[in-house]
Amino acid sequence: MKTIVLGAGVIGVATAYYLSERGCDVTVIEREPGVALGTSFGNAGVIAPGYVTPWAAPGMPLKLVKYLLKPASPLIFRPTLDPAQWRWIARWLRECDLARFRVNKQRMQRIAHYSRECLHAFLAAHAFDYGRSQGYLQLFRSGYDVELAQPALAVLRDAGVVYREMDADECARIEPGLQWSRVKPVAGVYLPDDEAGDCARFTRELRSVCEANGVQFLFDTDVAGLDVEQGRVRGVRIRALPERRGRREPKQASDATGPRAPAPPSRDPSPRTLAADAVVVALGVESAALVAPFGVRVPLYPVKGYSATLPVVDDQKAPRAALMDESLKTAITRFDTHLRVAGTAELGNRHATLREQALQTLMKVLDDWFPHAATPSSAQFWVGRRPMVPDGPPLLGPSGVDGLWLNVGHGSTGWAMSMGSGRVVADLVTQRTPDIDLDGLTLARYRR
Template identity: 50%
Template sequence: MPHQQQIAVIGGGVIGVCTAYFLAEAGYQVVVIERLGNVAEKASFGNAGVVAPGYVTPWAAPGMPKKLLSTLFRPESPVLLKPTLDRALWRWVRMWLAECELERFRINKARMQRIALYSRDILQQLRDHHQLDYEQTRGYLQLFRSERDIALAQPSLGLLAEHGIAHQLVDAEQARAIEPALSAATPLAGGLHLPDDEAGNCPLFTKQLKTIAQDMGVEFHFSKTVTALEVQGKRIGMRIDEREFSADAVVVAAGIDSARLLAPLGIRLPLYPIKGYSATASIRNFDEAPQAALMDESYKVAITRMGSRIRIAGLAELGSVSTDLHEVALRTLAKVGEDWFPDAANYSNASYWSGIRPMLPDGPPVLGATPIRNLYVNIGHGSTGWAMAAGCGMVLADVISGRTPEIDMEGLTLARYARLP
C-alpha cells in the first residue's frame, strides 16, 4: 500500500463493526460513522441472538405464502400487515412470491448457508483469539407443533443433508430430552436438532469488538448522520450533518438507510423495511428455563437463553416503519414463551423492543464492489445479520484489499440485481 488508505464505514451495527475490525486488521485507517449514540442500537440491539447456519433460510419458501395468509388474521400471528398503498411494498411482495418457488428457494438457501457457515467459523476464530464471552450457548432446536410444520420443513431438510450439515430430526420425546424444561402441555410433533449451531448476545459482542477495534486504531463517530454520498474523482465524498468529508473508500453498511444513500447514485435495490419484535425477561426459575436456543416454527419466533435472561424474538410486520409496539406482536411473543417455558420467567414484565430489518425478497445479502469506484456495500441481511456479520466483514476486507475471498461470491454480489431499473 503506497499510503495508509482511509476507509469510512457507514453504520455501527454488528455488520459495520465487523467490517471495520477486519479492515483495520488488513492495515487500513478506518472510521465508523453512526447516527446513534453507540454501536448496536438499532436492528442489532434486540435480535434473537441466533447464529445458526443450519437453520438460516430465506423467508421466501415453498408453502410460505399460504401459511402466512392462513395466520394473518389470528389473535396471535407470525406476520402483521399494516394496510398501506406503498407501491414499494407491493413490488417487493411480488418479487418475494416469485422467490417462493422450490428451485429459487434451493438456490437462495444455499447462498445464505454458504456465507453463514463461513461466518460461524470466523466468529469462532474471533472468540478464541480474543477470549470473548458474550453469553454464548451451543445447539439449536427447531420445534414443530404439527405434522404440517414438519412437511413444510422438508425442502430445508434435504438441503441440510446435501451440504453435510450436522442435524437430527427428533420426535417429541427426544426433543424434550434435549431441552428438559419444555412444557409437556404444549403439543409437539417433533423437532430438528442442529448441534453445531449456536446463539449469543449480539449487542454485547458488538460492544466488545468495538473496544478491540478502537485499540487497533478505528475511530468511531457517533451521533453523526450521512445524508448523501457523491463521487469526487478517486475519492468518495460524504455529506455528514451539512458538512462535507471524503475518504479513499466507503463501505455502506447502514441497514435500511443504505437504500436512501445508494439510490441517488443509480444503485437501486429492492431493500424493504420489515419490522421485527423481541421480548427480554429475567429468569425466575433456572430449572425451568431453556438451556440453549430454540425456534417455534409455527410462529417463526426464537427463544434464546442469554445469561440470566430469556430473549423471545421474531415476527414480521410489513407496511410499518415506526418502532411503535403492536399489541398483537407482544401477545404472540408472550404466548410462545408461556407455551414452552411457562415457569421460567414472568413474561408480563418483559422488556419489549421493535426494530427495522433491511430485507431483500430473495434472502441473501449483497456484498462487495459497486459500479462506483471505491464504493462498497454490505447490506440486506434481513433477520440473519448476526449470523452473517463476521464472515461478511472478512469478505469485504478481502475484496477491498484485492484478495480473493475464501468463499464463492456467486449470488452474493450486486450482479444478481444488475437488471433492475
C-alpha cells in the first residue's frame, strides 16, 4: 500500500515507522529541512502518562483570570477578532466541568500509557541515547494549587497510577539540588514510573530507523492540497520550496545539528501530484486548514509554548530528572549536560515570535528552584505552536474521507503520546484492530 504521511514531527515520523513495519510503501513530506524542527523541537521532553491532563479543568478559568493579573504568568492571552479563537474558547469553557474533565483525562491517559508501552517495546529492539531519565516530580507553591490538583490525583488513584505525595524535605531527597532553591514547595507529588527524554534527538534517530526500513523523506516540500475524487483521497499535491541558501536548522544546545545541507541544484517550484492509497495528516496546527475544504472540521487552535535550553554549570545543584512547577505550569528537564525549561501558554497569536514576558517566566522558575544550576545568559530560547483541541484528547483515525486519516491534536503532550498514536493510526490504515479502545479518541466525538 502506497502511503503518504504529511509532517515530520515526532507524530508523523512515529506513524511512518509503524506503517513501514506493516509493509507499506511510505513517503513523508515536510516543509522544513529536517525532522522535528517544529513543535517537536523544543518541548519539555516529559513522558508522563500519569500527568497528562486536559487544559480544560475544574477551577482553571478562575485560575487563568488570576494569572492575567500577575507579572510572572504561565498564560498570555491576546484577544483577537478571529472567530475561530472565540469558538475554541467557548468549547474549552464547556469542558472545564468536573465530569467532562475526568472523562477527557482518562482518554488522554489511555493513549499515553499505551504509547509508553510502545516506546519501551521499540527501545528493546532499537536502543539509542536521547538523554533519557527516570521519575517525575510535581512541585506546588501554595495550598491553593494543591487543592486544584485533587481532581487529577483522584483520576490517578482510580487508574491505579503509582504516585507519592510528599513534603518539602521529601522533595529534596528526590531532587537534592532543591536544597539550594530560593523557594520551598508546600507539597510535591512524585511519579516514579514516568520519564523524560529529548524528543528531537529521539525523532532524528527514529528517522534513521525509518530510512533503513525504506521510508522516503521529502524535505523542503510544501503541501499545496489534497487530491480527492468522489469522496476518496487519491494523492497529495506538492511543490518544492524555493532554495533558501544560508538558512540554518534551529540549533539544540544539547545536540546541535549545524548548518543545513544546500538544497539540490535544480528545484521545480511547480505543483505536482503524488498518488497514494492512503494519506495520514500529522501537520499539527496546519492540519485543520488542509482538510477543511472536504468537510472535515477539526477544532484545532495554536497555543504557543516556550522553552529555554541551557548547559549545566554545577551538576550537584542541578536537577537529576524532570520536574514540574505546578503553580506556574513550567517544566524543568535534565538532558545529560543540559537543562530544558519549558512552559507558558499563549493564546491569540498565530505567529512563532518570542515574547519577553514568557521568557521571563521561564527564567524565574529556573532561578527559584535551581538558581546555581546554569548561567541565564547561556539560554537558547525557542517558541512553538502547540496543536490544541478544546477538550484535550488527540484525534486519531478516520477523517470521513475515504483513505484520509488523522493523527492530530496532541497539544503539549505529543511526545508522550507519539508512539502509541503512530501505532494506532498505522493499524487502522492497514485494517488491523488497535490494541486499545478508541472511544473518545476519534473525530466521532465531535460529531456526536
